[in-house]
Amino acid sequence: MAEILVLVEHDAGDVKKVTLELLTKARDLGEPSAVFIGPGYATAESVLKEYGAAKAYVTDAEDIASYVGGAADVLAQLVQSAQPAAVLTAATPVARETAARAALRTGSGMLTDIVDIEDGFVARQDVFGGATIVRSVVTSGTPFLCVRGNSFEAHAAPAETVREDVTVELTDAVKAAKVVDRVSEVKSGRPELTEASIIVSGGRGMGSGENFTIVEELADALGGAVGASRAATDAGWYPHQLQIGQTGKTVSPQLYVAVGISGAIQHRAGMQTSKTIVAINKDSEAPIFELADFGVVGDLFTVVPALTQEVRTRSPR
Amino acid sequence: MNIVACVKQVPDTWADKKLLPGTMTLDRESADGVMNELDEYAVEEALRIKEAHGGTVTILTMGPSKSTQTVRKALSMGADAALQVTDDALVGSCVMATSRVLAAAIGTLEADLVIFGSETTDAGTGVVPALVAERLGRAQLTLANKVEVDGSTIKVNRLTESGYDLVEAQLPVVVSVVEKTNEPRYPSFKGIMAAKSKPLTTMSLADLAIEADEVGTAGSTTAVREATDRPPRGGGEIVTDSGDGAAKLAEFLHTRKFI
Numbered sequence A: 001m002a003e004i005l006v007l008v009e010h011d012a013g014d015v016k017k018v019t020l021e022l023l024t025k026a027r028d029l030g031e032p033s034a035v036f037i038g039p040g041y042a043t044a045e046s047v048l049k050e051y052g053a054a055k056a057y058v059t060d061a062e063d064i065a066s067y068v069g070g071a072a073d074v075l076a077q078l079v080q081s082a083q084p085a086a087v088l089t090a091a092t093p094v095a096r097e098t099a100a101r102a103a104l105r106t107g108s109g110m111l112t113d114i115v116d117i118e119d120g121f122v123a124r125q126d127v128f129g130g131a132t133i134v135r136s137v138v139t140s141g142t143p144f145l146c147v148r149g150n151s152f153e154a155h156a157a158p159a160e161t162v163r164e165d166v167t168v169e170l171t172d173a174v175k176a177a178k179v180v181d182r183v184s185e186v187k188s189g190r191p192e193l194t195e196a197s198i199i200v201s202g203g204r205g206m207g208s209g210e211n212f213t214i215v216e217e218l219a220d221a222l223g224g225a226v227g228a229s230r231a232a233t234d235a236g237w238y239p240h241q242l243q244i245g246q247t248g249k250t251v252s253p254q255l256y257v258a259v260g261i262s263g264a265i266q267h268r269a270g271m272q273t274s275k276t277i278v279a280i281n282k283d284s285e286a287p288i289f290e291l292a293d294f295g296v297v298g299d300l301f302t303v304v305p306a307l308t309q310e311v312r313t314r315s316p317r
Numbered sequence B: 001m002n003i004v005a006c007v008k009q010v011p012d013t014w015a016d017k018k019l020l021p022g023t024m025t026l027d028r029e030s031a032d033g034v035m036n037e038l039d040e041y042a043v044e045e046a047l048r049i050k051e052a053h054g055g056t057v058t059i060l061t062m063g064p065s066k067s068t069q070t071v072r073k074a075l076s077m078g079a080d081a082a083l084q085v086t087d088d089a090l091v092g093s094c095v096m097a098t099s100r101v102l103a104a105a106i107g108t109l110e111a112d113l114v115i116f117g118s119e120t121t122d123a124g125t126g127v128v129p130a131l132v133a134e135r136l137g138r139a140q141l142t143l144a145n146k147v148e149v150d151g152s153t154i155k156v157n158r159l160t161e162s163g164y165d166l167v168e169a170q171l172p173v174v175v176s177v178v179e180k181t182n183e184p185r186y187p188s189f190k191g192i193m194a195a196k197s198k199p200l201t202t203m204s205l206a207d208l209a210i211e212a213d214e215v216g217t218a219g220s221t222t223a224v225r226e227a228t229d230r231p232p233r234g235g236g237e238i239v240t241d242s243g244d245g246a247a248k249l250a251e252f253l254h255t256r257k258f259i
């Protein structure tokens, strides 16, 4: 069966949900081989087995991950030696860069913002902020396909994963950019934005950073993540990393709750492919209501806390 | 220090973007062009580094002739000169071709520091800067939200999914900046006047010794088979809160099995 490389997204061996989704899809398309770069394989192995990786190419040498582009060197070498039918990666900015460099080196093409892969590696992409759906193909070399989180549902299908250690001679260009320190921003304990099934977002209507506890409490009651509009991140009320929209993250959760967000086109670009959209806004004319499956015209400071109470009573966590 | 800032003209976000039937390339003629917003941060960063460390800032763009407007804007912000690569054969170029042309053009400018925006808003993929680094064999300091130059050493905070990496390299390097790296300046009246007499060079593919069939639709590594508009959303139920808004919303979430 055709070998499909899946670049593993992980944090010291803690494998991200998107990778499990990609392994699941790769099983439909052929036989998945996980590509694991960096320290932590011992932690990751059981999950990769559970989700059916037939093989795992492992490069856990500390230095590979400490150069920008090191992962691209590994991926390019593997594509040349294993000759896979396709390479699947997440569509995060860093993963896209890795895929692009490896694609260039192997004379291949890459496609990003993919939401589905059909037979013959035809990719469905959401472009122009989700306003247009295109079906595209790679016409040169090996298809490198960067897929958005939440595009597929992950299902376990245990397999025996054969480990194959890979050694790579880093290129000089890659060795020129060294990571001298790695800073993790404080974890909230909430799901990651691009992986979350439920997201509650706050906008300028929140009025202050402190008031974001209102959306945090609703998100926690629903088991979701918290996002923000650019107006809120520009004001310094919430971290830029959690901004949703054209110049922030693109998300596609099962449920998106927009609180005090008007629904500007640049915000919509990052969330309009969400399965269900709900909005709370005091202005009945706010464009966000055009997208909403359900909307409440009202003051967020009364509606949201009351909703949080309702959620807690109906589904206590 | 020779600094190059790469800017692209993109259709205004508010404009309806359409793919042309037949070639499946973006219809750039019908939409108003503006400078890709993130590239304003690239120009600003280039100007700040020049102001602190000396040197020149050259603007580089690849695009149709009307991109000159965008180049002029960058010049009016304070850049010194510009190079515009324009050629009919470039229409429909994929990221591989775009990076090829930009890398060749950067080669003619003897740049120590190349600064990009981190992504374009017209279906951009955010990979052109990494590809240019790959092609030039230079350090890739991309996705930076902070840039520090100290002699020939350059340090950036590179955004990752979990926080950021502090990355260090020696010049020459390729940088891309994210939103919020700085606050782009507005062109002053004086700047706008001065821009009119600043040198703007144009080059064709032949000037860069690139064959027409290596770029554009012909040289593309990907192809769009079909494009459709997403069906409009809407038709949702909108209620006005009179004390029971939260309860109604909770009931909706319940019917959709979220609670």
Ligand SMILES: Cc1cc2nc3c(=O)[nH]c(=O)nc-3n(C[C@H](O)[C@H](O)[C@H](O)COP(=O)(O)OP(=O)(O)OC[C@H]3O[C@@H](n4cnc5c(N)ncnc54)[C@H](O)[C@@H]3O)c2cc1C
Residues within 6 Å of the ligand: A202, A203, A204, A205, A206, A228, A229, A230, A231, A232, A243, A244, A245, A246, A247, A248, A249, A259, A260, A261, A262, A263, A264, A265, A266, A267, A270, A280, A281, A282, A283, A286, A298, A299, A300, A301, B013, B037
């Ligand atoms: C190139 C470019 C890129 C951009 N990228 C992004 C991006 O990535 N993400 C993004 O979000 N934006 C982006 N923007 C900005 C975007 O255009 C909007 O300015 C922004 O989304 C507005 O945020 P907002 O909806 O929170 O604020 P506003 O538009 O000010 O809306 C606030 C809303 O809150 C409501 N409200 C106020 N008080 C209450 C209350 N007590 N109860 C209920 N409702 C209340 C108001 O009725 C209003 O509708 C970008 C802009 C540009 C030009």
Ligand SMILES: Nc1ncnc2c1ncn2[C@@H]1O[C@H](COP(=O)(O)O)[C@@H](O)[C@H]1O
Residues within 6 Å of the ligand: B006, B007, B008, B036, B038, B039, B042, B060, B061, B062, B063, B095, B098, B102, B115, B116, B117, B118, B119, B120, B121, B123, B124, B125, B126, B127, B128, B129
């Ligand atoms: N045609 C172009 N001309 C000049 N710079 C470009 C061009 N295309 C992309 N860039 C630069 O590359 C960055 C990332 O673009 P992209 O990879 O297309 O999303 C942009 O912010 C620009 O700085």
